[in-house]
Amino acid sequence: MNDETLKRIRARIDGIDDQILALINERAAAAAEVAGAKQAAGESADFYRPAREAEVLRRLRDANPGPLNDGDVTRLFREIMSSCLALQRPLTVAFLGPEGTFTQEAALKHFGHSVDSRPMDNIDAVFREVESGEAAYGVVPVENSTEGMVTHTLDRLPSSPLQIVGEVEMPVVHSLATRAADVASIQRVYSHSQGLAQCRSWLDRHLPAVDRIPVASTAEAARLASLDDSAAAIASEAAAERYELPILQAAMQDGSRNATRFLVLGRESPEPTGEDKTSLVIARENRPGGLAGLLAPLARYGLNMTRLESRPSPEGMWEYVFFVDLLGHAEDPDLKRALGEMQKLASLLKVLGSYPRSVV
Numbered sequence: 001m002n003d004e005t006l007k008r009i010r011a012r013i014d015g016i017d018d019q020i021l022a023l024i025n026e027r028a029a030a031a032a033e034v035a036g037a038k039q040a041a042g043e044s045a046d047f048y049r050p051a052r053e054a055e056v057l058r059r060l061r062d063a064n065p066g067p068l069n070d071g072d073v074t075r076l077f078r079e080i081m082s083s084c085l086a087l088q089r090p091l092t093v094a095f096l097g098p099e100g101t102f103t104q105e106a107a108l109k110h111f112g113h114s115v116d117s118r119p120m121d122n123i124d125a126v127f128r129e130v131e132s133g134e135a136a137y138g139v140v141p142v143e144n145s146t147e148g149m150v151t152h153t154l155d156r157l158p159s160s161p162l163q164i165v166g167e168v169e170m171p172v173v174h175s176l177a178t179r180a181a182d183v184a185s186i187q188r189v190y191s192h193s194q195g196l197a198q199c200r201s202w203l204d205r206h207l208p209a210v211d212r213i214p215v216a217s218t219a220e221a222a223r224l225a226s227l228d229d230s231a232a233a234i235a236s237e238a239a240a241e242r243y244e245l246p247i248l249q250a251a252m253q254d255g256s257r258n259a260t261r262f263l264v265l266g267r268e269s270p271e272p273t274g275e276d277k278t279s280l281v282i283a284r285e286n287r288p289g290g291l292a293g294l295l296a297p298l299a300r301y302g303l304n305m306t307r308l309e310s311r312p313s314p315e316g317m318w319e320y321v322f323f324v325d326l327l328g329h330a331e332d333p334d335l336k337r338a339l340g341e342m343q344k345l346a347s348l349l350k351v352l353g354s355y356p357r358s359v360v
């Protein structure tokens with residue numbers, strides 16, 4: 001390419017960037033106007049509107065003419081909205097820490113980077129931080145496609161006054177991060193128990209005799225591995241980078257499509273968007289056909305159940321509660337009727353939240 005051509009194209013790009021800059025700021029000013037209107041209406045506590053954000057992202061994704069792909073378009077607008085909201089008031093978001101966990105990545109993917117994100121030591125602490133009002137929102141893992149549910153999260157939900165206000169799905173790619181020169185020099189491997197489980201076959205094949213040490217998080221594993229040249233961590237690339245650990249093996253997880261679902265916890269239920277999910281916890285006294293009868297209204301109203309999970313009930317030995325995810329919002333007429341009918345049969349029925357299905 002000759003210099004003249006390059007100069008001409010770059011001048012055009014500069015012109016486009018000026019327009020984008022002016023438009024982004026015009027958008028931020030409009031969002032600030034919304035904030036003013038919310039404040040005037042007495043809604044000053046929290047300006048975040050998950051339902052509206054999901055609508056904005058879905059509309060732009062569906063309108064995207066390319067060549068940018070839909071994922072990049074939603075990510076860019078996610079960050080623009082995050083910055084617009086931070087101008088109104090930055091959100092505080094508690095997440096299962098420390099810095100560098102997959103949960104932090106999920107929190108930033110959902111809220112964008114213009115938030116005040118706070119690492120918590122454990123899942124219970126995330127719940128408490130939001131329950132006490134110290135943080136407006138919290139992010140916790142709930143299930144992994146290889147290893148199944150995160151029982152701490154499920155068990156904490158029924159007794160919490162918090163609502164599930166969103167979900168984030170993320171591919172989870174594990175790396176073997178270490179200062180060891182080669183696999184043969186590794187004497188111990190640290191990770192979260194889920195990380196060790198998700199890489200079991202790889203470890204059996206390549207490091208069969210090495211100690212596998214479960215620690216509080218994959219980020220903590222990376223920190224420990226950074227202190228000991230004969231140790232390795234199974235952690236995210238981000239955590240490896242944070243602790244300046246070289247990656248000896250990338251993408252070492254057993255399932256090529258390993259993904260984790262995270263829940264966003266808040267205090268108020270989002271409005272319906274037309275593409276929502278509802279999570280419930282239910283129970284019925286133990287008798288033949290009990291659970292089938294309790295779920296029957298869902299089939300009658302044509303509702304789609306996307307998850308059914310049982311957990312031991314805190315009430316009694318060999319008693320169970322069931323976690324159910326449904327497509328739809330608890331305010332949708334059919335779902336509302338089905339819930340009304342289930343309520344009459346159930347010994348326990350609690351709506352844990354209705355929230356927009358994940359967009360980014």
Ligand SMILES: O=C(O)C(=O)C[C@]1(C(=O)O)C=C[C@@H](O)C=C1
Pocket residue numbers: 031034035047048049050052053056080081084085
């Ligand atoms: O529409 C609103 O309620 C806004 O505050 C504007 C806006 C946006 O930037 O589009 C910002 C924050 C909300 O979470 C949702 C949307």
